[in-house]
Amino acid sequence: MMGAQREVWVFVEQEEGKAAPVGLELLGKARGLADTLDGKVCALVFGHGMAELAEKAIQHGADLVFLADHPELEVYRTLPYAQVAIDLVRERKPYILLLGATPIGRDLAPRIASAVGAGLTADCTDLRIGDFERKARTYRDLLYQIRPAFGGNLIATIVNPEMHPQMATVREGVMSLSKPDATRQGTILHVEPSFNGAHSALQVLKREIRLPSVDLKNASVIVAGGAGVGSAENFQLISELARVLGGQVAASRAAVDAGFISHEHQVGQTGTTVRPRLYIACGISGAIQHRAGMDQSHKIIAINTDPHAPIFQVAHYKIVGDLRQVIPRMIEAYRGVRDLGEG
């Protein structure tokens, strides 16, 4: 490490000057990693008019902020962002570089990794520092990049022993967001981007942001229906139970594909990953893709006519039965218990 302190870099993604939560989460995680390594946390803040965000990065754990403030960087575009990041990486040779596993992070990270010849692990759910032995050689203090693989059946730990920076994108919401500390001190380094002309290959003509009407991520109770619900009419039972319990309606891919409900309700690998307090899976067989999106729920109730449905492997409460009978009874039971409790 040639005497210099090892640097843990975090790309702080922003939209109109507002940091993506994952960027701030990563600063907190990077702080922990840097402390273990006796190193520094550096934030990459790119955009236009980002002074405030640079301060915020320091409050969330950065020692040093590389602030590239330039009109060309106002709206995210791959080439100018990659160019600034690649130049910085080549110049300072960070030990670790982390990005959020967001559409922007997943667009940008491979571009940087390819240019600097670094290893990159996608969509990590945990990061640690540890040693690695290979061919009678021990590599000390590497970044363990931990990610689910094969639809969540396996957890793989990946390391990049030699070609640094060690790069990873990290899933949103898995690292806890630490409280900002307004007393933290840090340095803001202004970076003057040098664009070579290639950056103008792509222009953004129009952006249309639509707010999701379904908020599964923040729901504490989710009632989800699968192919076993049978029809769009039967799906109203799912909605009814969700309404009574004050929850949100979700669905498996099979139910979405069958046209019972729209895609924005889909939970699973190609939908939303959820972690509610209670997840009620109704008529969902429990393909791995679905389980990967909900198996971290605090409590899981599964209702299925097939006692061997894989969903029962992750359920805390197993109800073998027809949801058309079970759901109305559950609503009745809930109302009964609530009435007694409140009366």
Add this chain to the structure above:
Amino acid sequence: MPYHSVVLVKQVPDTANITGQAMKEDGTINRAALPAVFNPEDLNALEMALRVKEAYGGRVTVLTMGPPRAAEVLREALYRGADRVILLTDRKTAGSDTLATSYVLKCAVEAIAERVEAWDLVFCGRQAIDGDTAQVGPQVAEKLGLPQITYAEEILSLGEGEIVARRALPLGTETVRCSLPCLLTVVGSANVARPPNVRRMMAYKLAATPFEYPGLLQEWPEFESEETLDRYLSERDQKILVWSASDVGADYGRVGLAGSPTKVLNVDFVALGSSDSKEVEESTEGLARMVQELIQDYIL
């Protein structure tokens, strides 16, 4: 004006239909029990390229990198409308991570431009269902020095050396204009891929790589020898072109395990069973007890 396209596709284990048999007793994956399929979003990429061809003219070349068996997805591409297919197969590329993979693919895409046909567009699926990394597309783009349009959902126009396309993002859409040539990674919502065309299935029934000649000879003994079969297929444009990594000028130091900076430290099987699970009677009383418990535990 015609636009020529290269589509990068991958044959993947069908993780969408993993059943109990796919996991061995020791918790490792029994790959043999998983059927191999055309990576779903690569089908969307192929469909997008075929629609460009239909709207503007041009030819579609499909390239895959994988074991000899991956020729299966190339035949599927022919059945759906691809003009040409190429199999890049080389034992030395085994164990390649995304960086090494993108390097070999970059060499192959350049070889297509030099030896087969210059291209305007490179398409790939956004990600493959066996790894879900979404890294290879952007890495190939970087290595080719191309701009990239990730999450591409629709091509709105092509012309004057430019493409206008819509990207589908979780929170909305973005319309971009980009100079050609460029690389697009295509999302599943882009289109519904056409099914194999029956006439083309007949036409390309025998399409094969030399690796597959022994099997074909068993099925069609009238060809008698690999030489006659080879001549027959070559004359009819049914011989699938096969390249090794060195054929496309790849440096073996940059492929396979040697060219892959990422190493797997270990892999843990995730136990699926939940620790405390109970059977609940489906009677109103049974359900009421469960509800009571959930309320006591502050779950409801």
